[in-house]
Amino acid sequence: EAQVTQNPRYLITVTGKKLTVTCSQNMNHEYMSWYRQDPGLGLRQIYYSMNVEVTDKGDVPEGYKVSRKEKRNFPLILESPSPNQTSLYFCASSFVGGTGGEQYFGPGTRLTVT
Amino acid sequence: KQEVTQIPAALSVPEGENLVLNCSFTDSAIYNLQWFRQDPGKGLTSLLLIQSSQREQTSGRLNASLDKSSGRSTLYIAASQPGDSATYLCAVRTGNQFYFGTGTSLTVIP
Numbered sequence: 751e752a753q754v755t756q757n758p759r760y761l762i763t764v765t766g767k768k769l770t771v772t773c774s775q776n777m778n779h780e781y782m783s784w785y786r787q788d789p790g791l792g793l794r795q796i797y798y799s800m801n802v803e804v805t806d807k808g809d810v811p812e813g814y815k816v817s818r819k820e821k822r823n824f825p826l827i828l829e830s831p832s833p834n835q836t837s838l839y840f841c842a843s844s845f846v847g848g849t850g851g852e853q854y855f856g857p858g859t860r861l862t863v864t
Numbered sequence: 865k866q867e868v869t870q871i872p873a874a875l876s877v878p879e880g881e882n883l884v885l886n887c888s889f890t891d892s893a894i895y896n897l898q899w900f901r902q903d904p905g906k907g908l909t910s911l912l913l914i915q916s917s918q919r920e921q922t923s924g925r926l927n928a929s930l931d932k933s934s935g936r937s938t939l940y941i942a943a944s945q946p947g948d949s950a951t952y953l954c955a956v957r958t959g960n961q962f963y964f965g966t967g968t969s970l971t972v973i974p
Contacts (some may be wrong), residue, residue: 783962793955795961806960809961846960
């Protein structure tokens, strides 16, 4: 089954404790992306990757890191989480040939930073 | 920077009614526009993708149109059902980035 998986689905942590949210897709998509969703602000893009070893900042990259060492995986790293990073996080992937294909989304990771 | 707006923010209709959801964007240089459905606390489910060269796409009771020059898209839902109740989001690809509207929350009353 074609899918995007994220782990963990729920995470409660404390300020300053480094964490990683994993994302994996099995559709051989070149493009992968991370979003955060906050009430009233909608989904905002954090980082994206056009292919292996190619990453770039989205609109809200501060406080986050990413890496793309394999085509299928795109982990999101919070090196020193703060309460303002409490949010619902989504990973997505798509083909980028031509004008691009459908984005497929993971189930989301609800992060709470206390 | 691309700005995407969805109006109305919330909509309540009786079952069986046809309805239109609106999405507008400020920069017409888009590659594609995608409509999604999101149920409370859940992920996003893709409904329709319209490429920049297309005018509309249809899937079952859903029809999405795109007018790039005026920066508008509409999602038409025919014969609405209670199961259509959800938040509907539109997203545009501009360059290598995606921009989302804040959604329209739809309630279909039985």
